[in-house]
Amino acid sequence: MGGEQQLACACAAAVLAAALALCWFINAAWVSPAAARRRLRREGLDGPRPSFPLGNLAEMAAAAATTTTTTTSKTMMISSDIHAALFPYFARWRQAFGKVFVYWLGTQPFLYVAEPEFLKAATAGGKGKLWGKPDVFRRDRMPMFGRGLVMAEGEEWARHRNIIAPAFSATNLKAMMGLMQESTAKMLAEWDAMASSSDSSSVIVDVEKAVVRNAAEIIGRASFGLTTTTTTADDEDGDGVLVFRKLQAMQAMLFGQSNRLVGVPLARQLLHLRSTYQAWRLGREIDALLIHIIEDARRRQGQSSSSSKQHDHDLLSLLLAAGASDDDRRRLMSTRELVDECKTFFFGGHETTALAVSWTLLMLAAHPEWQEALREEVLAELREEEVLDDAAALGRLTKMGWVMNEVLRLYPPSPNVQRQALQDVEVVTKTKKTTMTVPRGTNMWVDVVAMHHDKALWGDDANEFRPERFASKGQHPFNKAAHFLPFGFGSRICVGRNLTAMEYRVVLAMVLRRFRLEVPPQYRHAPRIMLSLRPSNGIHLRLTPLISH
Ligand code: HEM
Incomplete structure (x- = not known):
């Protein structure tokens, strides 16, 4: 073949490849979503009209831009009526389409669900297996969670869940109480020092910032035995500090921008190329540090040194121990799997718990009668500060349990849960008399904030802080x-919910013993969504020491 013929062949191949790529793109971005929309509408599932290629993203951005979430404590009570401020577009669409409708993120259909009966009919019992995690988020969250438990599917998920769940047993959690106390004591000592060096007897502190740092320290030690605050040159501790800095940087990079054009074809590749690459690079650096930590832990395994004893109950050592016996090789996790689980514990575990504690401190500052009731309960059940490692006594803090539930209801740190139908799912609801099929590939967006604030479900006081609603489980079997x-x-x-419940009780009991909390006049209440439900400007509270040291 002559040179010209070769060139012509190469050009033809390139044109053919480009044509195929274009056909694929048109099908993926336009033909297939249009067909999905027709099918959804046939099933009676409709919603706001999407446009190509943004779906409903433009409308969502416009609604968010014209909504303010800020209220001031000076001019009004702190309002927990937050749903419409956080999700103005959902609030608007709900009025038009009800509690179940379809909206579009780019070319991806999302079934919005704020109707418990529908959710139950779609997911309860064996139907749980018909739903996986949405592909569209999997790619975004890969650098954070890898294929860890949050993202794993099918057999792989079942195997991981079986290995991981026992690590959160009551006995193992009890062994973590000491480190929760130690770390929290450091935080309180800092607050004490700030108060004693201030002109008045009290001090204003951003409790959210401090509590998040404390929770990061706790989860770091509980997960892989590392501390985030040490400054020693010791290799292992140095790794810990670095891992935390990098994990936090990655989170800010991935979720700091509110509008990542999720679901828009090629947006990730073209518009977010830089942040995607940076997150990927950070991910690789974090993995390398974690591999070092895991190899150290493997080496320690079997040693009876004091260092190995000290790590006995961290989650990583427990996972290594689970696979150590020869008769159960299925429980052996590879280094890659362990890296992903360590990242998952960090991202899944610290900020969520810290937010639950932080929103509680705010609510208790705003509701002094509940603050006093909890303080009385703590002083009655835990007479001496040292007995805070008594898990049974912590379990007797009944009112604290109600308060925790009420705060998780009003300010759920995970404001939504997402799924994707792995097959067609038939949904039959009895009271609404609905029968429909949710087509395979449809994503589901469960609006937890909406359900938690729904007056039809909770009563007219749904937006008020009333922990006593959790007192009578008979009336409301909330569990x-x-x-x-x-x-x-x-x-x-959540596999970590008992760890959260314990940390919540330890931290709150220690704070209430030592400080009175008040909302200063300059406090601005501005909850917002950055993956989790968090305060925009921190939570600055006035703290007054109750006892001198
Ligand atoms: C207030 C604290 C917490 C909240 C609000 C929370 C919330 C959640 C939610 C909503 C899910 C379900 C996600 C889904 O179905 O897609 C979940 C799952 C999970 N959480 Fe938590 N979580 C908290 C604390 C923790 C802690 C302390 C850990 C670990 C140290 C943890 C680790 C996980 C893991 C590994 C999963 C995946 C479980 C699975 O898919 O089998 N979480 N969490």
Whole structure:
């Protein structure tokens, strides 16, 4: 073949490849979503009209831009009526389409669900297996969670869940109480020092910032035995500090921007190329540090040194121990799997718990009668500060349990749960008499904030802080209710929820013993969504020491 013929062949191949790529793109971005929309409408599932290629993203951005979430404590009580401020577009569409409708993120259909009965009918029992995690988020979250438990599917998920769940047993959690106390004591000592060096007897502190740092320290030690605050040159501790800095940087990079054009074809590749690459690079650096930590832990395994004893109950050592016996090789996790689980514990575990504690401190400052009631309970049940490692006594803090539930209801740190139908899912609801099929590939967006604030489900006082509503479980069997979902639902319910409950009680009991909390006049209440439900400007509270040291 002559040179010209070769060139012509190469050009023809390039044109053919470009034509095929274009056909693929048109099908993926336009033909297939249009067909999906027709099918959804046939099933009676409709919603705001999408446009190509943004779907409803433009409308969502415009609604968010014209909504303010800020209220001041000076001019009004702190309002927990937050749903319409956080999700103005959902609030608007709900009025038009009800509590179940379809909206579009780019070319991806999302079934919005704020109707507990529908959710139950779509996911309860064996139907749980018909739903996986949405592909569209999987790619975005890969650098954070890898294929860890949050993102794993099918057999792989079941195997991981079986290995991981026992690590959160009551005995193992009890062994973590000491480190929770130690770390929290450091935080309180800092607050004490700030108060004693201030002109007045009290001090204004951004409690959210401090509590997040404390929770990061706790989860770091509980997960892989590392501390985030040490400054020693010791290799292992140095790794810990670096891992935390990098993990936090990655989170800010991935979710700091509010508008990532999720679901828009090629947006990730073209518009977010830089941040995607940076997150990927950070991910690789974090993995390298974690591999070093895991190899150290493997080496320590079997040693009876004091360093190995000290790590006995961290989650990483427990996972290594689970696979150590020769008769159960299925429980052996590879280094890659362990890296992903360590990242998952960090991202899934510290900020969520810290937010639960931080919103509680705010609510208790705003509701002094509850602050006093909890303080009395703590002083009655835990007479001496040292006995805070008594898990049974912590379990007797009944009112604190109500308060925790009420705060998780009003300010759920995980404001939504997402799924994607792995097959066609038939949904039959009894009271609404609905029968429909949710087509395979449809994503589901469960609006937890909407359900938690719904007056039809909770009564006219749904937006008020009234922990006593959790007192009578008979009247409201919330644990089984499909409208109280702070930790998710079904078989994928949060594996770390008992760790959170323990940390919550330890931290809160220690704070209440030592400080009185008040909301200063300059406090601005501005909850917002950055993956989790968090305060925009921190939570600055006035703290007054109750006892001198
Ligand atoms: C207030 C604290 C917490 C909240 C609000 C929370 C919320 C949630 C929610 C809503 C889910 C379900 C996600 C889904 O179905 O897609 C979940 C799952 C999970 N959480 Fe938590 N979580 C908290 C604390 C923790 C802690 C302390 C850890 C670990 C140290 C943790 C680790 C996980 C893991 C690994 C999963 C995945 C479970 C699975 O898919 O089998 N979480 N969490």
